Each structure stands twice: as structure tokens, then as C-alpha cells.
Amino acid sequence: MKASARGRAAGKVILLGEHAVVYGRPALAAGLPLWLEAEVVAGEGPARFESDRHADDPRAARLIAEAAAAVGLEPRGLVVRVRSDVPAGVGVGSSAALAVAVLRALAAAAGRRLARDEELEVATRLESIFHGHPSGIDPAAAALGGCFRFVRGTPPVVAPVRPVVPLPLVIAFGARPRSTGAAVMGLRARWEADRARHEALFDAVAATVEDGARAVEAGDLAALGRAFDRNQTLLETIGVSAPEVEALAARARAAGALGAKLTGGGAGGAVGARAPDPERLAGALGADGTRTIVAHVGAAAEEAA
Ligand code: PMV
Numbered sequence: 001m002k003a004s005a006r007g008r009a010a011g012k013v014i015l016l017g018e019h020a021v022v023y024g025r026p027a028l029a030a031g032l033p034l035w036l037e038a039e040v041v042a043g044e045g046p047a048r049f050e051s052d053r054h055a056d057d058p059r060a061a062r063l064i065a066e067a068a069a070a071v072g073l074e075p076r077g078l079v080v081r082v083r084s085d086v087p088a089g090v091g092v093g094s095s096a097a098l099a100v101a102v103l104r105a106l107a108a109a110a111g112r113r114l115a116r117d118e119e120l121e122v123a124t125r126l127e128s129i130f131h132g133h134p135s136g137i138d139p140a141a142a143a144l145g146g147c148f149r150f151v152r153g154t155p156p157v158v159a160p161v162r163p164v165v166p167l168p169l170v171i172a173f174g175a176r177p178r179s180t181g182a183a184v185m186g187l188r189a190r191w192e193a194d195r196a197r198h199e200a201l202f203d204a205v206a207a208t209v210e211d212g213a214r215a216v217e218a219g220d221l222a223a224l225g226r227a228f229d230r231n232q233t234l235l236e237t238i239g240v241s242a243p244e245v246e247a248l249a250a251r252a253r254a255a256g257a258l259g260a261k262l263t264g265g266g267a268g269g270a271v272g273a274r275a276p277d278p279e280r281l282a283g284a285l286g287a288d289g290t291r292t293i294v295a296h297v298g299a300a301a302e303e304a305a
Helices: 058-070 094-109 116-127 137-144 180-193 195-218 221-238 243-254 278-286 300-304
Strands: 004-016 027-042 048-050 078-084 147-151 157-160 167-173 259-263 270-274 291-297
Touching (some): 004 094, 004 137, 004 195, 004 221, 004 259, 004 270, 004 291, 027 137, 027 195, 027 291, 048 058, 058 078, 058 094, 058 116, 078 094, 094 137, 116 137, 137 147, 147 195, 167 278, 180 195, 195 221, 221 243, 221 259, 221 270, 243 259, 243 270, 243 278, 278 291
Parallel strands (some): 048 078
Antiparallel strands (some): 004 027, 027 078, 027 147, 147 157, 259 270
């Protein structure tokens, strides 16, 4: 193994279609210009994360062991250091970014570069350490960046969606971290109890995704905003929203957003909003201390690979 090796991956935003994507419907996602970098060095003792919020998390130790096995490295002695500006627990894909970056660092340490489909397959398996039924959309965004339509599968169907005009998006982060795993499992129980109702709701989500993808490609930002609002209403009906994100979305609309919705697992977390003047909207939402970023979707994230 090399003495030290690095890998990096991007955060992501799900524009439309989260949760329904777990049940085979399409979703629209994009890499964000937020980065997580993992560095692996040779040390002693059991594999571990050093000096980071993952140090005491047993799931993170499992992540190193399984990623090492996937690239043919002995996990013992591996020490992983992480630097990240991807916030955790708010729906912008921090666990997938961690999985992809660690996998890339370990592959580099083993002198390998994984092919795209193998990388996505292993990273999706690694993400399941953090939540039970990952669709694979988060690792795809972390690994590939750009803006794309995604349908789960082995390998998944990933089709680039190219914005004809810059697509600025305001992302506002809720104060309370939440668990994607809990939201996904809660929905699974409700789906088991009434599959027909949920399948119909997922079909309605899929229609908003297709409308949204067309809107992105046509540069019709008002139509994209409407797709955001319809998707948010469906997410509320499906039971994965929360008063905190609904209040944030309502504030965004009142401050001029053309559409606003939760992004990612939900039940807290982040809100994505489309607005004619994103900097002004970000300023208005940030007035009470809410953290915001303005991301130009489909641009910077091409660097992810
Ligand atoms: O909360 P995040 O960023 O991990 O997004 C999860 C997206 C879901 O559709 C809810 C789950 C999945 O694996 O697709």
C-alpha cells in the first residue's frame, strides 16, 4: 500500500424525487460545490478515523473495513483523516460523500482506480451502512457531480440533464439534524401498510420529476419552481416532511422564491428554493441566522471525478 493517498467527493442536492426514487421512480439530482476529502495513511491497530466527527462512530469503522475489502486492502492499520465542508444530517449527502471519498482514497492506496459502475455499486453498498434502503442516488451525485436524472438499478441509469441557463439554487439548512434512515424506514412501514396508495403517490412524484427535468433543459425556471412546490406537497402527503422545513419553505416563498421544497431525507434538514434573485433570497433567509448557500447547479460539480 502507498504511504498516503487521497480521495474526494461532492455533496449533493436532490432537486426532485427523493424517497420515491427508493421505489424505482426517477429523480433529479446535482452535485454541489461542497467537498469532502479523505486521506488514508498507514498506522497501527484497528482501522480508524482520526480527529473527526466520525472517530467514535462504529458505522464509520465498518465503512473503512468494507471499502478496504472491496479494493483488496487489509484494513488493519488504516487511519483515515477527513476534511469536509459538506454539512452532516441535513440532506446534502454527507454520508455518501464520505463513502465515495474513502473508497477513492483506499483504491488509490491500493494503486487502483475503480470503473464508474463498480464505484457506484460499492459506494451504494457502503451507504447502506448508514441507512437501510439507499437508492444509490447520493453516491452517484457524490461521484459524478453535474445534474442528472437517476433511476436505481445495478448499474443505475444516470442521464445528464444540462441546464441551458445557469441554475442558481438557494439551499437553506435547518437547525436540527435528522436521520435519513429513520425517514426511509418510516415510509417503508407506511408503504407496507398501503402499497396501492403509496405507489400512486410515487407515480405523481415521478411526473413532477419529468416536468422538472424538461424545465431545467428548457431553462424554464418558473416551471421548475412549480415542480418544486408540487413535489413538496407530495412529500408532505407521503409523511416525510416536517413543520421546520415547511416553515422554511414558506419563508422562502414569501421572500420571492418561485418554488421551495425539502431536499434529501426530510423531516428537518435543508430546503432548496428557486428564485429570480438568489442572493437576495439567501440574504432574507439568513437574516435570522439560518445558514444558506447559493449553488449553481450543473456547473462546478463536474469537477467531482
Ligand atoms: O438525506 P440524504 O441526503 O441522504 O438523501 C436521501 C435520499 C432518499 O431518497 C430519501 C434515500 C435514497 O437513498 O434515495
